[in-house]
Amino acid sequence: MFDALTGKLQKVFKNLRGMGKISDSNISDSLREVRMALLEADVNFKVVREFIEDIRQKAIGQEVFQSIQPGQQVIKIIHDELVNLLGSTHSNLNLDAVPSCILLCGLHGSGKTTSSGKLARYLTKLGKKPLLVAVDVYRPAAMDQLDIIGKQINIPVWVEKGEKNVLKITEHALKHAKEIGANVVIFDTAGRLQIDEPLVQELVQLRDLIHPREILLTLDAATGQEAVNVATHFNDALNITGAILTKLDGDARGGAALSLRKVTGKPIKFVGVGEKLDAFETFHPERMASRILGMGDVVSLVEKAAETIDQQSALRLEEKMRKGQFTLSDFQEQLRQMRKLGPLENIVGMLPGGAGMLKNANLNQSEKEFIHMDALICSMTPLEREKPQILNASRRKRIAKGAGLSVTELNNLLNKFAQLQQMMKKMSKFQKMMTKFNPAKNFLPKF
Numbered sequence: 001m002f003d004a005l006t007g008k009l010q011k012v013f014k015n016l017r018g019m020g021k022i023s024d025s026n027i028s029d030s031l032r033e034v035r036m037a038l039l040e041a042d043v044n045f046k047v048v049r050e051f052i053e054d055i056r057q058k059a060i061g062q063e064v065f066q067s068i069q070p071g072q073q074v075i076k077i078i079h080d081e082l083v084n085l086l087g088s089t090h091s092n093l094n095l096d097a098v099p100s101c102i103l104l105c106g107l108h109g110s111g112k113t114t115s116s117g118k119l120a121r122y123l124t125k126l127g128k129k130p131l132l133v134a135v136d137v138y139r140p141a142a143m144d145q146l147d148i149i150g151k152q153i154n155i156p157v158w159v160e161k162g163e164k165n166v167l168k169i170t171e172h173a174l175k176h177a178k179e180i181g182a183n184v185v186i187f188d189t190a191g192r193l194q195i196d197e198p199l200v201q202e203l204v205q206l207r208d209l210i211h212p213r214e215i216l217l218t219l220d221a222a223t224g225q226e227a228v229n230v231a232t233h234f235n236d237a238l239n240i241t242g243a244i245l246t247k248l249d250g251d252a253r254g255g256a257a258l259s260l261r262k263v264t265g266k267p268i269k270f271v272g273v274g275e276k277l278d279a280f281e282t283f284h285p286e287r288m289a290s291r292i293l294g295m296g297d298v299v300s301l302v303e304k305a306a307e308t309i310d311q312q313s314a315l316r317l318e319e320k321m322r323k324g325q326f327t328l329s330d331f332q333e334q335l336r337q338m339r340k341l342g343p344l345e346n347i348v349g350m351l352p353g354g355a356g357m358l359k360n361a362n363l364n365q366s367e368k369e370f371i372h373m374d375a376l377i378c379s380m381t382p383l384e385r386e387k388p389q390i391l392n393a394s395r396r397k398r399i400a401k402g403a404g405l406s407v408t409e410l411n412n413l414l415n416k417f418a419q420l421q422q423m424m425k426k427m428s429k430f431q432k433m434m435t436k437f438n439p440a441k442n443f444l445p446k447f
């Protein structure tokens with residue numbers, strides 16, 4: 001996500017960090033580079049101009065001159081301004097009606113249908129009962145697409161094939177929502193290649209019929225400058241309540257994300273980060289700013305982990321680690337849990353400094369290593385997994401052969417495991433010591 005931009009900003013930061021003193025001229029150099037980076041990332045030029053001016057004003061202020069590490073302060077200012085630009089705080093959905101209607105609009109291919117499904121899935125997790133409604137009457141395939149998505153996530157879909165009247169479909173759908181007790185109704189509308197008058201008319205009529213609590217514009221993040229024009233148009237026509245920025249997993253440069261709020265005054269509420277229906281995240285300006293600046297996004301990662309990792313087994317593993325009973329079987333289980341989080345690339349990218357690490361690391365290699373370790377453990381007997389100390393030369397040979405790998409690879413795995421056990425012992429001692437001093441029990445992260 002926004003790799004090029006992040007890389008450039010990190011370079012500026014490196015220079016800033018080393019600065020002993022901040023003067024008008026050296027801050028100007030740094031800000032010029034920040035400006036270039038933003039423009040290249042397709043951020044709207046007016047937005048860039050204001051952004052840079054705001055930072056300059058703040059950076060030239062007294063406090064900065066008196067600070068011990070002026071460069072760090074400027075980085076902080078840039079970070080805070082970026083958070084501001086992205087909208088300061090996370091905007092929740094307004095769902096206070098029963099049912100609450102959500103209207104999704106956007107250009108053709110911007111991700112309306114996919115996002116409808118993602119949003120419905122997300123809302124079920126919050127305990128809502130959504131109904132999806134297909135009102136893209138121009139393309140029968142679009143209705144099928146929504147129907148298939150609904151089946152995948154086990155959410156009802158209202159489809160009326162052959163009916164061309166959007167308002168009729170809508171009336172029937174609302175009736176159906178009442179019958180099945182749905183409390184959120186999501187409308188997947190038709191798109192166009194360009195926003196045009198008939199489309200606007202249709203959307204306005206639909207809006208006036210359903211009084212949606214949310215009108216969300218899906219916006220393809222990769223469209224750069226054009227995204228801002230599209231957003232302005234839709235906002236002028238419909239008065240949207242927010243946006244879903246899609247395809248952030250692709251080669252998006254960041255322009256749309258960074259300009260949208262300032263230009264339309266409307267918040268980004270969600271981001272799409274993949275084609276799969278769980279590749280959907282709530283948008284948090286603070287976290288996004290940290291990600292853009294290459295400071296990592298640990299909070300999102302933790303949330304994702306909490307959603308993916310089986311709580312029960314996580315607790316059990318933790319208990320075992322504490323008691324020093326962590327075996328190779330547990331190690332294998334943990335490896336598998338980790339892989340459930342998604343491709344390693346996504347995980348590492350969210351860690352602080354991860355974006356930089358990604359450039360050097362050979363992640364395919366790491367993925368492969370995961371698979372190899374798994375195969376090696378599979379090739380052991382249950383006793384060997386419990387007591388790796390019994391692994392003599394002939395057992396090692398057998399295991400490696402069984403996994404189709406070399407003994408060296410097995411030895412590497414065993415070394416890593418031994419190190420991990422060592423580390424856990426230390427951690428648990430440290431934790432015991434700290435809890436003695438600190439009565440607030442859950443203060444320290446558990447290992």
Ligand SMILES: Nc1nc2c(ncn2[C@@H]2O[C@H](COP(=O)(O)OP(=O)(O)O)[C@@H](O)[C@H]2O)c(=O)[nH]1
Nearest residue numbers: 108109110111112113114246247272273274275
């Ligand atoms: N990589 C990626 N692809 C997406 C995302 N959202 C949608 N897509 C893909 O974009 C294409 C168009 O999406 P669709 O929902 O049909 O767009 P619509 O025409 O606005 O309904 C499909 O191939 C989707 O799989 C996303 O967040 N990331």
Ligand SMILES: [Mg+2]
Nearest residue numbers: 112113136142
């Ligand atoms: Mg569609």
